[in-house]
Amino acid sequence: MWHQQEIHLPELARGFHLITDEVVHALPCLSECSVGMLHLQLMHTSASLTLNENTDPDVRHDLDTFMRRLVPDGLDYFRHTLEGPDDMPAHVVASFLGTQLTLAVRDGRIALGTWQGIWLGEHRDQGGSRRILTTLNGCEALDL
């Protein structure tokens, strides 16, 4: 089975956001998939997708604080500054953390570890809404 669908996220504040539920709820067809791979591709270059801890919001806060110190806004040697001091740092972090993820699907669900969740990293002050293109490839139970 193949399924492809865009997910539209509302504008989110700069920082990291847990979006596992948004992804799962948008894809009821996951329940038909016994074994498969779910590919998520963020269609942007100043935000990111990563897997990390799914419970304590401090983990999301701390990663954001770390990244802002590692790649501060308005570094004086950046040339790509036309879109504001937060833009080039957002491109850097997008490549550090990545903008696409492939996740295993098992028994009709995304196969996440106990503490794993899907994070959207918004790295601009006003990034606007974000789109994720999801592609599911798998087999239904009878195909095994």
Place this chain on the structure above:
Amino acid sequence: MWHQQEIHLPELARGFHLITDEVVHALPCLSECSVGMLHLQLMHTSASLTLNENTDPDVRHDLDTFMRRLVPDGLDYFRHTLEGPDDMPAHVVASFLGTQLTLAVRDGRIALGTWQGIWLGEHRDQGGSRRILTTLNGCEALDL
């Protein structure tokens, strides 16, 4: 063909470890796959999977040293400290390096470059055993 299986790794010391052989030996079904994709997903948020050099252990040492200096244990502005000074740095490095990999399969083998190997990064002092969920999708020779 679809195949899905967990690999259990014993507890490893903090640092990077070459696990190509462990992955290959756990998956004899690779030999039936002419062309495919092998997805590896670490079910944890304080360890990582990455492709890097497969011969000189100094490369693994140097990357670990670099990461420990970049993200030192016990940074004073981290809030997520309940699980110890090595925990939040482990979450940071897990997102930097990633916890999932997709690898090409060709002629019954994982298609690695001459110098490429699969590394597990253990980023906690006592991370315990680690699980990798492997998902293989491919076609056998006759399907081509």
Place this chain on the structure above:
Amino acid sequence: MWHQQEIHLPELARGFHLITDEVVHALPCLSECSVGMLHLQLMHTSASLTLNENTDPDVRHDLDTFMRRLVPDGLDYFRHTLEGPDDMPAHVVASFLGTQLTLAVRDGRIALGTWQGIWLGEHRDQGGSRRILTTLNGCEALDL
């Protein structure tokens, strides 16, 4: 449908290079694929593949400048120095940015966002030519 093919890139200067066109032109079979996943695996450990901005060359310049400052050549605590002062930093950056990418395919094309392009990061002074193994899995229109 499955298709697997190597792409050979000529030697490129240290820094980031937009290679979307090289990938697309090497894979005319993309046009037959209605929905799918395209996997790109760089067969090297001192270069990288990442998705980022496809228009302003300053973005590529700035990311390269940032990475060279973050991981300077010839760090005194690196042990893996036999291949030159640029070698170990190249291994570090390769793991930071990654050496494999999975991209969605939609309606016969790689499904990139408006501003997304495929970048090759060459992290050695003289890295030589580079090989990318591409693996396409998808379905043709009639299979949907």
